[in-house]
Amino acid sequence: MLLPGTALLAAALTVSGCTSGSRSSSSSSTTAGAAVATASPSVSNSLQDDYQRVIANVLPSVVQITTASGLGSGIIYDGKGDIITNAHVVGTASTFQVSLANSTTLLDATLVGSYPDSDLAVIKLSSPPGGLKPAAFGDSGKVEVGQITLAMGSPLGLSSSVTQGIVSATGRTVTEPKSTDSPGATIGNMVQTSAAINPGNSGGALVNLSSQVIGINTLAAVDQETNGSAAPGIGFAIPSATITSIADQLIKDGKVTNSGRAALGISARTFYGSDYKPAGVLIVGTTPNGPAASAGLQAGDVITKVGDTPVTSLSSLTTALASLSPGSKTTVTYDRGGQTKTADVTLGTLGP
Template identity: 40%
Template structure:
């Protein structure tokens, strides 16, 4: 499971208050700095090109004292040009939460504690200013960065602090939009077309790893892969599903919500998570970060600006992944062919729901959506959420061992309480 990154911020007293607002957490035992430069010829990128220059003094003076060599180096590159275009639009996002007066726990009632509590930093992430509209400017960040907030602050690139207002959030895609005053906004980032990305092209991450003390840190890598389905859960238990860009540009706790940019300085992704370890043995993993593609981001933030939330279609079913069902139950209850190994079991279907109206019943096993194979509930949600309310979704399923198909007209029906793998 991919984990989210948001950096707890230490209090001035020296005590570190731990909050679980991020999903990437973990013990940070130190800082590992890895530097890498590559030089390619024939029109490729050379990060540092030096002009021909002659030293005006040797490495030592007449008294044999060591001197700095006066060799001029032109450090401009595609990377520095790209970073300069967007760096001032990158901010640190500070999540403020209520803290009860010290020693008051259990003494006052809940309402009294809330009245007496003060907001203090609970964690930090990153964000990027993407729009300026009159007196207001808009920032995109991750939902898990702002989750549980009682207030929000934004630390601008010049060190200015701004109070931020939460415009809207979407847990499913792990995105959120904030609004600040545009008075101190000088730079607004531009989104690039993530559909045009190619595996192997340069990728640059900017953000606040470990918090605002390291704000505007830049790391560079490549696009490692595209269309990676990354699933996790938010702090509140909601499913998070991202069709992500994979990159080996270093993404650390605190980078969440910051931009992934291309060589042209355009935002092509919003950094969201990384895999730090794998398997029960906790095998360490390096260079596996994930970003939400810009084309998906723009669709979500435009709707969040307008409505404060995302309206999605629903089937009105609770469901289970077929691979969680025992062989005995498959044979005796579901009665599916042995060749059907993956799919989604309809656990229940609400009365007058889109699914029941279309004829789906309990214990039907859905194997395709719009003729594309579905192996689990995450993939079914992904197919469903590509649709709009009122659209039709063709579902192929097995009932009593026979394959059938129905067209479901989607609505906003949310009548069934989420169970196990959830309601859709």
């Protein structure tokens, strides 16, 4: 479900992962009873040409990934066969089959590393063929609302599919639903897009008109008021800056040593008030010389706010921190012995 920090979204919306639970297409098609309308002469041939150019440039870099439990998408990261995808696509698997956009041959791949906290993973082709086309990654810090985007992947098992939309918002903080393949990670700075994202799109590319990957398709919103049906035009992608940082570490070391995620340097649990409702986060311990300890926070303090964001539970604390950066300063409001206090904390980095 969506947590505080995504207040501009309807409260009835939640999000769902976009990994297909089937290894084959389950889609169906219909033909309209009326004659197919011809394109209006006012349609810009230039824009159409741009779409086709981007698809020709990027689609060869997008692959389909199959595991024993389902399928998803991935992006060729380099010429050595490394492929970036979502951690919830790989799940607990260590071996995979990969289909390239220009081939029907199934290629074997193995896991390089997975980082569920950011829902990213890298797999590698066991015998990379010649002619692999790595994707070009753009600067997600320059992404602006209104930019045209194309989402590429294998929705419902339909490989090499493309949908179009715009960037609807940036800087979204979204919490994934928990599942057997996802711990329910809270991810900050996500790109919201109106391009259709469906099951099987996870791990695919969100692309700008400069043929650059600006995000990795990860989540689609669903409307709980309609029994969890899809909420059209509300999807989320992990930004390219996070993708490249995590991928480079996984390829080099097989693990992540610098998450890029803010942390207080505490161990904690949800604190319940006298009415047995969540009322904050109780600090159980602090990292010596860590951000919280250096600011004077100690075991027994109950955090109730980070900046202007109320904190009532561990999940709300995670959400508040996900929108902040390591090295930045924030004010932490806490209770100690019945008194409300504040501390200015310079945030650290969440460990591996």
